Amino acid sequence: MIKECLNTMNIPIYIHVAECIKEKINKGILKPGDLIPSENELSKEYETSRMTIRKSLSLMANEGYIFPVHGKGNYVTKPDQTKYILYFDELNCIESHIDKRKLLGVNVMKPTEMVRFHLKIPKEANVVMIRSLMYSHGQPVIYDIKYFPYDKGVPIVEKEINYATFPEMVAKKLSPFSIKKELTIQATKSEGELNELLQLEEGHPLLLIEQKIITDKNRHIGWGQIYLPSEYCKICAESSIDKSKNIF
Amino acid sequence: MIKECLNTMNIPIYIHVAECIKEKINKGILKPGDLIPSENELSKEYETSRMTIRKSLSLMANEGYIFPVHGKGNYVTKPDQTKYILYFDELNCIESHIDKRKLLGVNVMKPTEMVRFHLKIPKEANVVMIRSLMYSHGQPVIYDIKYFPYDKGVPIVEKEINYATFPEMVAKKLSPFSIKKELTIQATKSEGELNELLQLEEGHPLLLIEQKIITDKNRHIGWGQIYLPSEYCKICAESSIDKSKNIF
DNA sequence: TAGTGGTCTAGACCACTAG
């Protein structure tokens, strides 16, 4: 009877079962740390096969609701209240549209201590430094410096510099699945050269975002700094529990 | 032969198949947008059942490598280069250990315009404001303000205020699965009251992190601001493609 | 030893896609 009702509505059984159990978790009937009924018990309760129940449980485990323990059962997760998802892309990190990009310079140089530290390269190596300013409505809003190890064989193409994001630029020959990126966000203030470049008064608050790109072989192939005047940029993140659409 | 070899090594077939295909993607043999061989072709190639192949594909889809299209096949994903995972918890966001927490005040008050905007409550409503300072080695390092709608029935327990994170405090009766959190990060500078509280000079760079907590019924049940002197805090995030351990 | 989850099979029927 249950199955017929569901089938006419075209909702797969495994989705229905998962929804039922998730509802119990959301309402607190099943609490973090609790053991949910076993696969065999659930197959009887929902009059379906064990494999279908396993599909429901696998879905819920992927969504972060439960986790299985071999020989014991499936436990309700204690969710990680500290985890967030953040989207960042230096070409789209400010609210207003970037209408101009000015290349300030492309230099091959010996690395400073800090650049050496981040790219993990020897003193003798050369690095490429690319500096650019981005404008919105005639106002400079982003100052961007990128460094990567200098590779004689690879020409630096201006078009790529202007229209590519950092990962695209640095890892153009690598599979996008084989690179890792790290981001750090800190507060700083405008001083020295930054005042002129970004047309700011001394001491103006800035977000400093550093980006690092690392290959699957642990080669550090890019490091960059992005300076953003505080009024143009807020970084947003949200909690990451992957829930079904009907909850939010 | 293949199966026997795998079985003696105790590696499940579905893991092996997924590893093989992921390697082809990481090496660029299969590129974003490409169609991978069909489930039937793969079952022949790896001499296993279609359900086992489906388990491999499901694993890879969850890890973000491929996505299935009904009636067409499984495509290699174009990964989202802008997505990062960030961990944030106001009690553990600075490198050094917080050894003291001083409660500056707990007030029931009429909301300011900004608080009303964030909590989406009417003018007449009351809010609770909790202000505290956190210290590390005798130095104030975090100034924290939290607001939530005042609910007469619920007493405010000092212990909870002192030792709970915001989500724990505000949603103590709710299932942790039924709340959503939002974070915004911006740069600002110390001025007025902040100078004294955090013992900073006027204009010192600060990170301002705002946290909002929303229920599954879209009730805004908490909003907070956290001020952090730049030298004590860097927010870190990293790319989120969920890869198997042997890659990194 | 009884119960749990983990892997795998061979088959069925379905809905969707595209020539």
Place this chain on the structure above:
DNA sequence: TAGTGGTCTAGACCACTAG
């Protein structure tokens, strides 16, 4: 119409857990 992925079954055998 042939090929694709989506759902579901009834069964097998295994490794792990805990009394």
